[in-house]
Amino acid sequence: MSLPKLYIPGPVNISQATNDALVQPMIGHRSKDFQKLYSSIQPGLKQLFGTTRPVFISTSSAWGVMEGALRNVVTKKVLNCCKGAFSDKWFDVSKRCGKQADTLQVEWGQPITPEALDQRLATGEYDAVTLVHNETSTGVLSPLAELAEVLKKYPHVISIVDTVSSFSTVPINFDELGIDVQLLGVQKALALPPGMALFTVSQRALERAATLEDRGYYFDFHEFEKNAEKDMTPSTPVIPHIYALKSKVDEILKEGLKNRFARHEKLNAMVHAWVDKQGFEFLAPEGYRSKSLTCVKNNKEADLPAIIAYLRANHHLIIDGGYGKIKGKTFRISNMGDETEESITTLLAALDDAFAKA
Numbered sequence: 513m514s515l516p517k518l519y520i521p522g523p524v525n526i527s528q529a530t531n532d533a534l535v536q537p538m539i540g541h542r543s544k545d546f547q548k549l550y551s552s553i554q555p556g557l558k559q560l561f562g563t564t565r566p567v568f569i570s571t572s573s574a575w576g577v578m579e580g581a582l583r584n585v586v587t588k589k590v591l592n593c594c595k596g597a598f599s600d601k602w603f604d605v606s607k608r609c610g611k612q613a614d615t616l617q618v619e620w621g622q623p624i625t626p627e628a629l630d631q632r633l634a635t636g637e638y639d640a641v642t643l644v645h646n647e648t649s650t651g652v653l654s655p656l657a658e659l660a661e662v663l664k665k666y667p668h669v670i671s672i673v674d675t676v677s678s679f680s681t682v683p684i685n686f687d688e689l690g691i692d693v694q695l696l697g698v699q700k701a702l703a704l705p706p707g708m709a710l711f712t713v714s715q716r717a718l719e720r721a722a723t724l725e726d727r728g729y730y731f732d733f734h735e736f737e738k739n740a741e742k743d744m745t746p747s748t749p750v751i752p753h754i755y756a757l758k759s760k761v762d763e764i765l766k767e768g769l770k771n772r773f774a775r776h777e778k779l780n781a782m783v784h785a786w787v788d789k790q791g792f793e794f795l796a797p798e799g800y801r802s803k804s805l806t807c808v809k810n811n812k813e814a815d816l817p818a819i820i821a822y823l824r825a826n827h828h829l830i831i832d833g834g835y836g837k838i839k840g841k842t843f844r845i846s847n848m849g850d851e852t853e854e855s856i857t858t859l860l861a862a863l864d865d866a867f868a869k870a
């Protein structure tokens with residue numbers, strides 16, 4: 513029997529086209545064929561990131577680059593903006609990397625506000641800040657454009673922005689925002705298999721990195737920059753994923769970025785309408801809700817494990833029963849990746865059935 517379809521917020525289902533793209537003949541990573549493959553994806557990736565800087569390909573999950581970013585830019589002290597499981601984890605990782613770190617902590621379900629960020633950066637204590645754009649555990653989308661305006665007042669503060677679950681679902685323009693590091697893992701919004709991360713870094717971040725001597729090798733920004741000039745990666749990359757990335761980037765450009773944003777907006781609104789209709793509530797306040805997933809408060813105290821088991825057995829699909837300390841108190845529905853009106857309609861009908869019968 514085939515496995516159930518994933519409606520969890522990552523990893524998400526991969527398409528047949530992606531599946532096919534993964535299984536192509538192997539090439540050497542120092543060959544002309546590889547350079548051709550690598551360079552053919554760069555224009556599309558730059559367009560997706562909204563940057564003229566090179567987009568780096570890392571063979572790791574997002575955390576590899578997240579840890580690497582800390583090791584490349586933090587010299588004095590980093591401010592970790594914490595609002596959920598992923599953003600909170602940055603603080604732990606900062607300390608494990610031996611960095612001085614503080615938190616700007618808000619309650620799970622709330623966004624990071626520009627005022628709070630400004631107040632903390634005004635202390636002058638920090639030379640780096642970590643921000644999660646779309647907190648996947650709580651479904652909160654923080655106001656990145658406004659936060660970036662605050663960051664512009666503090667040019668010595670290097671910003672590291674995690675766009676794992678928002679990338680390509682809402683507009684994010686790296687160059688216009690003036691942020692320093694933007695990263696994502698490919699298994700969420702891009703609907704590729706886990707195992708690869710993409711990132712870009714500003715000139716300012718490179719300059720900072722040059723002052724740090726213990727930034728290691730595998731995630732060294734300067735190694736990536738130097739190799740990118742030759743259309744290569746520092747070490748042997750996950751070549752099947754790069755084939756799949758090419759296929760996905762071509763697909764996104766064919767759909768058109770505006771259409772892609774509109775599709776996510778529409779599918780997300782369909783899920784929101786279902787939440788309202790069922791009498792559930794959202795964890796995130798209005799105006800700060802993710803467009804790629806929905807985190808629903810279990811205010812009706814539904815038996816979530818029973819619902820999830822019912823969906824799997826009767827509808828061959830999986831939703832998520834909450835993450836970290838809000839497991840059971842919330843559930844999450846993903847509309848990221850390749851979902852369509854048809855697939856979300858099917859999902860919502862299945863949810864109606866499950867909440868009525870399970």
Ligand SMILES: *Cc1c(COP(=O)(O)O)cnc(C)c1O
Pocket residue numbers: 522573574575576598644646647648649674675676677697700706
């Ligand atoms: C999933 C996720 C991560 C971690 O990704 P890995 O691929 O497990 O390293 C980090 N940040 C956010 C916002 C995520 O959703």
